[in-house]
Amino acid sequence: MNPQIEIMIIASIVSTACVLPGVFLVLRKVALMSDAISHSILMGIVVMFFIVGNLHSPLLMIGAVATGIATVAITESLIQSRRLKEDAAIGLVFPVFFSIGVILISRYAGNIHLDQDAVLLGELAFAPFNRVILFNRDFGPLALWTMGGILITNATLIGVFYKELKLSTFDKALATTLGFSPVIIYYGLMTMVSITAVGAFDAVGSILVVALMITPPSTAYLLTDRLSRMLGLSVIFGIASSITGYGMATLLDASIAGSIATMTGVFFLIALFFSPKQGFAIVYFRAKRQQVDFAIKMLLVQLLAHEDRADAFEMTVKHMVQHMDWDSRFADKIAQSAVLKGFVLRDRTRLTLTPLGREMAREALIR
Amino acid sequence: MIEYTIAMVMVGSSLVGCISGALGGFAVLRKQSLLGDSISHAALPGIAIAFLITLTKNPVLLMAGAMIAGWISTLLVMAIVKRTIVKEDAALGMILSVFFGFGLVLLTIIQRLPTSNKSGLNHYLFGSAATLLASDIKLMAVLSVITVIGLLLFWKEFKILSFDSDYAISLGYNVNHIELILTFLTVTAIVIGLQTVGVILMSAMIIAPASAARQWTNRLGVMIALSALFGAISGLIGATISSQVDRLPTGPTIVLVMSAFVAISMVFAPAHGLIWKRNRRS
C-alpha cells in the first residue's frame, strides 16, 4: 500500500476514534475538557519518557492517561471548593501541566523528536515510516495498530454502555436514581478521552485531537437531535475532513493535521449556514417568511374585527401604518402579499377581505 | 546593572501581566474565562495572514492582524451560541482548534516561502520574551495606557454590564456598545501578551491573577487592582527566574508563578481561604 493511502487510513481511524467520545463531550457541555486533557498529557508523556527512556513505549500511555485523569480530578475539586467557577477552573489547571511539560522538554530533552511543534501538530507524514515489524514481516504502520486498537476499544465501550451513556447524558437525575453512578460514567468518559488523546498525540498532536472531538460532533448536532444519528454523522464528517484535509495539505504543501482541523471547521461552516433546521441562511429566510406570514395574519384579523364592528371603517395602508406601528414600506409589502395570496382585495388604497381571507382570519383567532 | 535584553523582558512581562490581570478580572466575573483562550488561539491565523499580506514582521501590523482575528472569533462564538443549538463550550473549542489549525497551516506554508523574513513567526506559539525589542515594549506600553484609560473611563459601565445587563438596558444603556468596548480592550490585552507568553498560555494570564485576587477581597475595585498587581509581579518574577536559569522558557515560567499565586491565595486568603474556613468550623 502506498504511504498516501496509509496516511488517509490512519487519519480516518484517528478521527473516528476521536469523534465517538467527542459526541458525549459536546452533549454534556464539557467540550473544553478535551482541550484541557490534550494539553496536560504532554507532561505525563514527558515524565514517563524520562523514566522509561523510549519514546514509543506503551508505558508512556499510562503516565499520560494518569495526567489526564489528574487534570479532571483537580479541576473538579477546584469547582467543588466553590472558590472558582467552572470556566476559570478548567482554564487554570491545564496550563500548569502544560507549562511543566514544556519546561521539562526545554531543559532536559532539547534534541529529541519531542519538540514543541510536534506537540501541537504531530507529524502524520512520518506515520507510514514507523512500522511494526515482527518475525520479518511488515504489519503496517504502528499508528494504524495503536489507533485502530483505541478505535475498537472506544466503539466497543460506547456500544456496550450505550444505554447508560445516553441516559446519564440526557437525564442525570433519572440515571442516578436507577443506580448508575454519574461519577463513574464521567471519569470513564474522561479516561477514554485521555487514552484517545495520547494515542493520537504522536500522529496528529493535541490541536487536531481537540478539533476532531468537538467539531464533527457539533456539525452533526446542527443536523440531527438523535444520538445514534449524531454518532454516525460525526464519523462521516470526521472521515470526510481527514480525506479532504489530506488533499488540502498535499496541494498546499502544508501541515496535514492543521489542514484536517481546518476542514472540520469548513464542514461546520457549511452546516452552520445550510442546516435545514438551524442553518443561518435557512433560518434567516424562514424568519423573513414567518414575519410576513405573521403580519398578514394580523392584517386579516384586524380587517375581520373591523368588519364585525360594522362601522364605516376603511382599512387602508395608511391605517395599517398607524395602527400596527409598521413602517410604510413594510405595510405596503404585506398588503401586496395578502392580495397575491387571495386573502384581500385592494381597491386603490382600500383593503377588504375576500371569503378566503375571512376564513384565514377566523382560523387565526381560534388558536 | 541589569543587562538590556533582560530588562526589556522584565518590563514587557510585567506590563503583560498587569494588563491581562486587570481585564481578566472582568472576563472571570462574566464567566468568560475561556473566551481568552479562544481569542488567543484564533489570533494565530490573523498574525500569519498579516504577514502574508505585508511580508513584514512589523509588530503593529501583526498585532492588528491578531486583533482582527480575535474580533472575528469572538463574534463567531457569540453568533453560534445565540442562534444555534451549539453551546458555548463547544463553540469556543471549535473556534480555538480550527482557527489555530488553520494558523498552523499558514505557518507551514510560510516556512516554504522563499522570503527571508519569515523566521520568528513561530515565536507566537510559545512566546519568546527573550526577543522583545524596545520598539515592542513601546507598542505594548501604548496599548497598556489605552487599556487603563478605557478601564477608568468606563468603570461603572463595565460594572453594571457584568452584574446586571438587563437592568442596564432598562436604564437606557446601549449594552452592545459597552460590550464592544470591553471586548476591544480584552482583545488588546490578549494581543499584547502573545509575543511574551505565546498563544497557548495566554489564557492562564487572563484567568490566574483575577482568580487569585478574587480570594482576597469582595470589592470590585480592589479585586481588579490586585489582579493587575499579581499579574505584574508574576510577570516580573517569572521573567527574572527564567533569565537566570538556563533553557527555562519565559512563558511557562510566568504561568507557573501565577498559578502559585492562585494556590497560595486559595489556601491562605482570610475571607475566602480554605484554611480560614477550616479554622472557622472548629
Add this chain to the structure above:
Amino acid sequence: MNTVVPAVSVKDLTLAYRDQPVLWDIDMDVPQGVLMAIVGPNGAGKTTLIKAILGLLKPSAGKVEILGTSYRQNRQNVGYVPQRGTVDWDFPTNALDVVLMGRYGHLGWFRRPGPNDRQLALDALDQVGMVDFADRQISQLSGGQQQRIFLARALVQDAQVYFMDEPFVGVDAATEKAIVQVLKNLRERGKTVIVVHHDLQTLTEYFDWAFLLNVKQIALGPIETVITPENLRAAYGGRSALFGNK
C-alpha cells in the same frame, strides 16, 4: 404632571418567537396611581410582556407608551426590578453599590457617583429596612434581603412607574410584608406599580388592579372585575383553586 394620561399604554402588542405567538394583540391602558398585578399560568407571557414594554425584547407589532411618550424618552421615569435569578450574587460588590447603580441613569457616561448619590442610595436602603447592611457583600444576603436591595435600586431612581418581576418568589414572610408596604406607600404617593405575580391567593390583599393573560389578554381592571370564575377558567383552563373562595 398630567394625571390623566395613562401610566402605561400598550396597543396591539404582539410578540412571536419563531412562528409561535408568545403575546397576541395586547391592549392595555394602566391608569396612574394603581397597584396592579399581572397574572396568568406558566408560559402565559407575563415576563415577556414586561420585557417588551421595557424594550428588552422586540415586538412583532404594536406600540408602547409610558406616560404619554415613548419609552426611550421616558427612561428616567421607569424603575425596573428584574427577577432575582437573573444575576450572579457572587459578584464582588456590596448592597450599597448595587443600589447606587440605580443612579447611573442620572449620571450618564463618564461621571462617578458622588456623596449626594450615596445619600440617596442610603435613603433607599432605609426605606426597605436594609440600611444596616449597606456594606455587606451581596452573596452573604438571604433571598429576601437580596430582593429588598433590588427594590431599593429601583426606588433610588425616584421613578413614576415601577415594573417588578415576581418579587415574592423565594422570599421570607417578613420581607414579603415589608415589600408590600413599600409598594403601597408608592401608590399613596401617586406612583404606578406593575408587578408580575405568581400567587393568586394574595392577589386581593396586595393589589387593586389585575391584568389576566394567557398569550391573549383575558381581563384588565379592578381585581373584583378581573378575578371571576369565568375569567380564571379562560386563563388557566380547567380548575382554579380560587373557585370556592369568593
